[in-house]
Amino acid sequence: MKIHPAPPASYxxxxxxxxxVREYFARAIDALADWKDALAVEIAPLRRSASLxxxxxxxxxxxxxxxxxxxxxxxxxxSGFIAALDSxxxxxxxxxxxxxxxxxxxxxxxxxxxxxxxxxxxxEWYRVPFxxxxxxxxxxxxxxxxxxxxxxxxxxxxxxxxxxxxxVALDLLIDRVERDLTPRLAVFGNDISIVNGVGRVLxxxxxxxxxxxxxxxxxxxxxxRFACPGMALDVLIARA
Amino acid sequence: xxxxxxxxxSGRPTRLHSAxxxxxxxxxxxxxxxRRVAEAIMSGVLAAGERLPAETELAAAFxxxxxxxxxxxxxxxxxxxxxxxxxxxxxxxxxxxxxxxRFATRTLLDGSRVSLRDAAQHYLALTSACVELAAQRADVSxxxxxxxxxxxxxxHDLAAWRMAADDAVxxxxxxxQSARLTREQMKLxxxxxxxxxxxxxxxxxxxxxRAHLLEVLRAVGSGDADGAARALRDNTxxxxxxxxxYREQHIGIISLATTSPxxxxx
Numbered sequence: 001m002k003i004h005p006a007p008p009a010s011y012x013x014x015x016x017x018x019x020x021v022r023e024y025f026a027r028a029i030d031a032l033a034d035w036k037d038a039l040a041v042e043i044a045p046l047r048r049s050a051s052l053x054x055x056x057x058x059x060x061x062x063x064x065x066x067x068x069x070x071x072x073x074x075x076x077x078x079s080g081f082i083a084a085l086d087s088x089x090x091x092x093x094x095x096x097x098x099x100x101x102x103x104x105x106x107x108x109x110x111x112x113x114x115x116x117x118x119x120x121x122x123x124e125w126y127r128v129p130f131x132x133x134x135x136x137x138x139x140x141x142x143x144x145x146x147x148x149x150x151x152x153x154x155x156x157x158x159x160x161x162x163x164x165x166x167x168v169a170l171d172l173l174i175d176r177v178e179r180d181l182t183p184r185l186a187v188f189g190n191d192i193s194i195v196n197g198v199g200r201v202l203x204x205x206x207x208x209x210x211x212x213x214x215x216x217x218x219x220x221x222x223x224x225r226f227a228c229p230g231m232a233l234d235v236l237i238a239r240a
Numbered sequence: 241x242x243x244x245x246x247x248x249x250s251g252r253p254t255r256l257h258s259a260x261x262x263x264x265x266x267x268x269x270x271x272x273x274x275r276r277v278a279e280a281i282m283s284g285v286l287a288a289g290e291r292l293p294a295e296t297e298l299a300a301a302f303x304x305x306x307x308x309x310x311x312x313x314x315x316x317x318x319x320x321x322x323x324x325x326x327x328x329x330x331x332x333x334x335x336x337x338x339x340x341x342r343f344a345t346r347t348l349l350d351g352s353r354v355s356l357r358d359a360a361q362h363y364l365a366l367t368s369a370c371v372e373l374a375a376q377r378a379d380v381s382x383x384x385x386x387x388x389x390x391x392x393x394x395x396h397d398l399a400a401w402r403m404a405a406d407d408a409v410x411x412x413x414x415x416x417q418s419a420r421l422t423r424e425q426m427k428l429x430x431x432x433x434x435x436x437x438x439x440x441x442x443x444x445x446x447x448x449x450r451a452h453l454l455e456v457l458r459a460v461g462s463g464d465a466d467g468a469a470r471a472l473r474d475n476t477x478x479x480x481x482x483x484x485x486y487r488e489q490h491i492g493i494i495s496l497a498t499t500s501p502x503x504x505x506x
Contacts, residue, residue: 142414142422150419198379212417
């Protein structure tokens with residue numbers, strides 16, 4: 001992962017676009033931080049007795065996953081726990097996940113029929129928290145596994161006695177994030193973009209910059225770049 | 241059907257306008273469950289011999305009543321797609337005869353050259369749109385990951401290779417950053433994959449398919465949208481030529497197919 005430079009001292013935090021972006025996604029990260037600790041306490045005894053099955057996990061996760069929809073001040077589209085691979089007694093992988101307007105439990109075709117088939121080890125929302133031990137804002141990406149929508153997933157690793165047992169996560173649809181953040185950033189200028197670690201545009205106050213496009217290489221010269229502390233997002237502000 | 245149609249205020253019903261008022265297929269929930277499982281079998285997601293979840297589990301998974309799941313299972317059994325065994329190790333299993341290759345052969349022989357070419361054109365148009373966008377938007381690291389996964393799978397095992405190839409195409413489509421195109425690609429991949437699997441029963445074709453797919457990945461990774469589209473076009477043409485040659489070769493047994501489809505062997 002790249003190292004983010006500290007934000008320059010030249011701006012007062014409350015009135016800079018970086019602070020708006022950081023504060024928005026920190027709501028998710030903070031909520032997940034509380035949740036992961038509580039969940040670890042509940043999961044630990046079941047793991048010790050080797051009786052952590054998919055159905056026990058679902059029962060355990062469901063109430064707190066559903067609560068998250070109402071307690072976080074964000075347009076949460078999905079929420080749940082993704083088990084570490086090969087950590088359950090009866091399946092090699094499992095997503096205890098609730099999503100959509102109905103907050104219905106996700107049942108993957110492959111999950112309902114053959115529980116062995118899903119390998120999410122290389123997907124960003126699992127791979128990065130697993131590798132770094134830190135929460136991560138993943139995306140934007142087309143989530144063909146869960147929401148089938150253009151999505152941001154915020155995920156935080158869950159550890160028990162130092163061992164990675166899975167990740168708690170929540171999904172935000174870009175569609176909603178755009179409507180939440182664009183007007184707030186537009187106050188500061190008409191060419192301000194949020195980009196992720198690979199330079200992909202999450203949203204921009206410039207109508208000419210499409211979400212999903214990338215700004216990188218030589219194109220970056222026209223921008224001042226500010227890292228959002230604690231997440232792999234940058235805010236690019238076009239130079240006057 | 242009545243010739244009177246609701247007309248827009250302009251008084252001139254457009255083609256799209258009349259399409260709105262086409263009858264909606266009155267498919268029951270059991271039929272939907274049946275179709276979902278049948279498609280999974282025909283596209284090879286569910287393999288021969290695999291055990292289906294119990295009736296109640298299936299009902300819960302699909303969010304339907306147990307009676308609905310039972311009805312769907314009954315229909316699948318009648319179509320010969322699943323078999324039910326009694327006893328302690330009993331349950332419903334995907335029938336040995338319900339394999340995607342045999343299904344594709346039947347589709348190919350029962351259909352026409354024009355329908356095959358049309359299906360291929362549709363597949364090509366959508367996939368090209370996806371990879372061209374992906375070529376503009378994907379990061380090299382994202383392509384490298386797809387490539388690594390693909391390279392882990394040998395093409396000796398047909399089923400494993402097809403699954404990996406389908407996954408790679410879906411992942412490529414997702415790199416277009418378009419949710420709509422990705423959803424369409426997933427739907428179409430399920431329909432077209434059995435035909436690609438038929439082509440890939442020939443080990444020499446598998447080598448060719450893999451080379452084409454790797455070329456698409458290379459082109460997308462280096463931002464070469466035209467090169468990616470070209471590689472995709474070459475691959476589709478190769479598959480269609482192969483399928484038509486195969487069809488011509490096997491068309492002799494089409495008369496048998498109508499009386500006893502089970503006798504067709506790929």
